[in-house]
Amino acid sequence: MSDDKTLLPQPDDARSEGVLYERAAIFCVGNRLMLDDGLGTAVYDELIASYDLPKDVVIYDCGCVSLDLLPYLKNCDLALVVDAVKGSGAPIGSIVRFRPEESLSSSPASTSLHDLSLSDLLSVGSMLGYKVHGICLGMEVENPEPDQYEIGLTPKVAEELPRLLEAIVAELASYGFVLTKRLEP
Helix, strand or coil, rough: CCCCCCCCCCCHHHHHHHCCCCCCEEEEECCEEEEEHHHHHHHHHHHHHHHHCCCCCCEEEECCCCCCHHHHHHCCCCCCCCCCECCCCCCCCCCCCCHHHHCCCHHHHHEECCCEEEEEHHHHHHHCCCCCEEEEEEEEEECCCCCECCCCCCHHHHHHHHHHHHHHHHHHHHHHCCCEECCCC
């Protein structure tokens, strides 16, 4: 594990094969009423508030991954899913990058807090003829299942949120999609 608490494997996906993407979608997954499970929605809020997205990038506050997202897959060829991860073995606040198919193994992706995985969604999309490359970026969280509804993130996860935003921006830039940070007034 690296000292910066980021678990990002070497790129071995389509970008190393020189594939060019025309449209990207960011799927921010989570329930903002369940503390750290709301990580994806917190990312959505911060990206909307702090960045200008190019016209070829769309962002969705999705709640949970479900088949309801299929129509959105039809309109993109790169899907970046942002989600909370629990049980990866990494310290709280660690950023974890994985491919959707890794969610079928014992990787951190298998600990996603939502029932339908991105791999499942992409498989159904593939059966419908959609050609979408998927990547997941998550963060190891502390409390995704509070005893009662509570909005917000635990302190350590909130503290590390800017690093996750930077990782998302860098990931998209590596595929040719540049998000521009707005200057603060």
